[in-house]
Amino acid sequence: MTHETPSGAAEPAVLTIKGVSKTYAGGFTALKSVDLDIKKGEIFALLGPNGAGKTTLIGIVCGLVKATTGKVAVFGHDIDGDYRLTRSRIGLVPQEMSIDMFTKVADAVAYARGLFGKPSDPAWVEKVLRDLSLWDKRNEQLRTLSGGMKRRVMIAKALSHDPDILFLDEPTAGVDVELRQGMWQVVEKLRQRGKTIILTTHYIQEAEEMADRVGVIRQGEIVLVEETATLMAKLGRKQLTLQLAERLDAVPEALAVEGLTLSESGDALHFDYDTRADRTGITTLLANLNAAGVSVRDLETRQSSLEEIFVDLVGGAS
Amino acid sequence: MNWRGAVTIYKAEMARTGRTLMQSVLAPVISTSLYFVVFGAAIGSRMESIDGVGYGAFIVPGLVMMMILMQSVSNAAIGIYFPKFNGTVYELLSAPISALEIVIGFVGAAATKSLILGALVMVTAAFFVPMEIQHPLAMIAFLVMTSVTFSLFGFIIGIWADNFEQLNIVPMLIVTPLTFLGGSFYSISVLPPFWQTVTLFNPVVYLISGFRWSFYGVSDVDIGISLAAIAGFFALCVVIVWRMFKTGYRLKT
Ligand SMILES: Nc1ncnc2c1ncn2[C@@H]1O[C@H](COP(=O)(O)OP(=O)(O)OP(=O)(O)O)[C@@H](O)[C@H]1O
Ligand SMILES: [Mg+2]
Numbered sequence: 001m002t003h004e005t006p007s008g009a010a011e012p013a014v015l016t017i018k019g020v021s022k023t024y025a026g027g028f029t030a031l032k033s034v035d036l037d038i039k040k041g042e043i044f045a046l047l048g049p050n051g052a053g054k055t056t057l058i059g060i061v062c063g064l065v066k067a068t069t070g071k072v073a074v075f076g077h078d079i080d081g082d083y084r085l086t087r088s089r090i091g092l093v094p095q096e097m098s099i100d101m102f103t104k105v106a107d108a109v110a111y112a113r114g115l116f117g118k119p120s121d122p123a124w125v126e127k128v129l130r131d132l133s134l135w136d137k138r139n140e141q142l143r144t145l146s147g148g149m150k151r152r153v154m155i156a157k158a159l160s161h162d163p164d165i166l167f168l169d170e171p172t173a174g175v176d177v178e179l180r181q182g183m184w185q186v187v188e189k190l191r192q193r194g195k196t197i198i199l200t201t202h203y204i205q206e207a208e209e210m211a212d213r214v215g216v217i218r219q220g221e222i223v224l225v226e227e228t229a230t231l232m233a234k235l236g237r238k239q240l241t242l243q244l245a246e247r248l249d250a251v252p253e254a255l256a257v258e259g260l261t262l263s264e265s266g267d268a269l270h271f272d273y274d275t276r277a278d279r280t281g282i283t284t285l286l287a288n289l290n291a292a293g294v295s296v297r298d299l300e301t302r303q304s305s306l307e308e309i310f311v312d313l314v315g316g317a318s
Numbered sequence: 319m320n321w322r323g324a325v326t327i328y329k330a331e332m333a334r335t336g337r338t339l340m341q342s343v344l345a346p347v348i349s350t351s352l353y354f355v356v357f358g359a360a361i362g363s364r365m366e367s368i369d370g371v372g373y374g375a376f377i378v379p380g381l382v383m384m385m386i387l388m389q390s391v392s393n394a395a396i397g398i399y400f401p402k403f404n405g406t407v408y409e410l411l412s413a414p415i416s417a418l419e420i421v422i423g424f425v426g427a428a429a430t431k432s433l434i435l436g437a438l439v440m441v442t443a444a445f446f447v448p449m450e451i452q453h454p455l456a457m458i459a460f461l462v463m464t465s466v467t468f469s470l471f472g473f474i475i476g477i478w479a480d481n482f483e484q485l486n487i488v489p490m491l492i493v494t495p496l497t498f499l500g501g502s503f504y505s506i507s508v509l510p511p512f513w514q515t516v517t518l519f520n521p522v523v524y525l526i527s528g529f530r531w532s533f534y535g536v537s538d539v540d541i542g543i544s545l546a547a548i549a550g551f552f553a554l555c556v557v558i559v560w561r562m563f564k565t566g567y568r569l570k571t
Contacts, residue, residue: 024571062408062411062412063570064412064570064571087414090412096405097405098406098408098409099404100400101404103330107333111330111409112409114322115323115409115413116414117321117323117414118322
């Protein structure tokens with residue numbers, strides 16, 4: 001499993017998921033043969049609505065959920081056969097608040113580090129706590145912290161053993177704008193140190209803001225994986241179809257404009273445009289049609305199939 | 319081996335006891351003291367000695383065993399149930415730590431607590447009744463084996479339990495009756511023959527009998543059978559725990 005990088009060198013995937021499916025004990029199939037490769041050093045957003053299977057997929061990679069079929073490899077090592085090696089390089093911040101309310105912040109982080117078999121390193125723990133603005137709270141019991149602080153403690157725990165891959169399952173749920181910015185800064189710093197980050201989100205804006213690549217998951221299937229920039233360019237495109245009163249042999253010269261094509265039968269014009277552009281070009285097109293004496297019988301607009309995928313996601317964002 | 323991981327769990331479990339010192343140390347010591355006052359001093363003074371041992375002294379091994387059994391089971395059960403309850407079990411499952419290391423951490427801590435409590439109860443007992451320990455090494459061996467085995471048993475219950483009721487039901491409905499009927503307060507030779515036979519199906523009888531032998535050199539059943547019984551129960555618990563982790567039973571979905 002390799003990827004071509006811009007420099008042309010083959011770069012091994014840090015995480016390879018192959019044919020992974022999950023059917024829960026009750027008989028519900030949460031994942032249907034998922035294939036996914038994550039590249040080293042990227043920020044990858046798993047985007048999907050409630051119940052899509054995001055947490056299930058992360059759970060399988062991290063050892064919380066047993067896959068029904070398929071293989072997962074981390075840095076080329078199988079997650080079952082070489083679990084010590086693969087898990088020691090992964091940090092997980094779960095979606096649900098899961099903490100022991102009666103431990104102190106610093107103890108909780110030290111405990112997490114100890115579980116990973118690493119010798120105690122107060123300097124590292126201090127750095128992690130400072131980065132997350134938790135240093136002042138290090139001697140407080142978790143129950144006395146605010147919700148956002150508790151979430152940051154969970155991040156600190158996940159970073160306690162300095163993992164190479166970090167999973168953030170819905171990191172921004174219940175987090176205010178300022179904290180969100182702080183969190184993105186932490187993520188950005190990690191990326192600069194060569195770490196790979198995989199996060200889940202319901203919101204395409206959030207994926208756009210943070211991720212290098214986006215994987216869209218729906219009903220247990222990865223329906224698309226795309227560079228964020230490419231995805232955003234494709235997104236928001238619509239097609240206008242004009243049914244003509246009379247057949248044309250070719251697009252009249254006076255109308256020629258980028259995105260305009262004649263249908264095979266010659267009785268319709270298709271115009272692709274970007275709904276988010278300042279000028280879509282529709283007004284000009286209609287004026288030109290009028291001037292050229294081409295009469296239109298009917299017209300309709302249609303979203304790209306990609307857009308349809310996103311209606312439910314974007315719809316939930318407002 | 320991820321020994322650091324196991325030690326981390328062990329220390330965290332011991333610290334948890336420290337936070338609940340009253341409940342986990344003082345309460346058992348007080349309640350056994352009450353047993354001594356009531357059964358040892360008040361009632362015991364009117365009882366005949368059993369097998370040449372005064373009644374007050376006779377009940378000491380049984381009381382220590384009773385305490386160790388109940389504390390081991392409930393401590394280990396709560397130890398592993400708690401992370402399941404508050405969700406922090408994700409840390410254990412996603413860490414590079416094996417089932418064996420997890421068990422060493424939790425069961426080791428629960429057994430250590432039981433041993434400390436057992437020692438405290440014996441010291442307390444020494445204030446009320448004259449005691450002798452004829453086979454101290456055997457006594458320590460019995461204490462350790464019983465603490466570890468029943469902590470393992472508690473660990474199984476903690477994994478199996480889905481709610482607090484289930485967590486308490488086994489200690490209440492099984493461990494306590496078996497201990498009371500296991501000869502803590504009497505020699506089974508005083509029972510009618512039929513009940514003597516029934517009693518032999520109670521595994522706790524072998525523990526208490528063997529333990530008492532290490533104190534006074536007298537026992538209801540052969541010491542070899544006592545050892546075999548505890549070893550057998552230990553092996554059974556190990557197999558069950560091993561299967562639970564292997565299949566991810568109630569830990570992984
Ligand atoms: N332990 C379980 N037993 C049975 N079904 C489960 C279990 N966990 C999850 N599911 C089901 O699997 C599906 C996927 O759940 P999952 O938690 O992976 O979704 P998600 O994409 O993380 O959703 P959300 O955005 O709401 O967090 C859901 O339909 C859920 O009901
Ligand atoms: Mg989820």
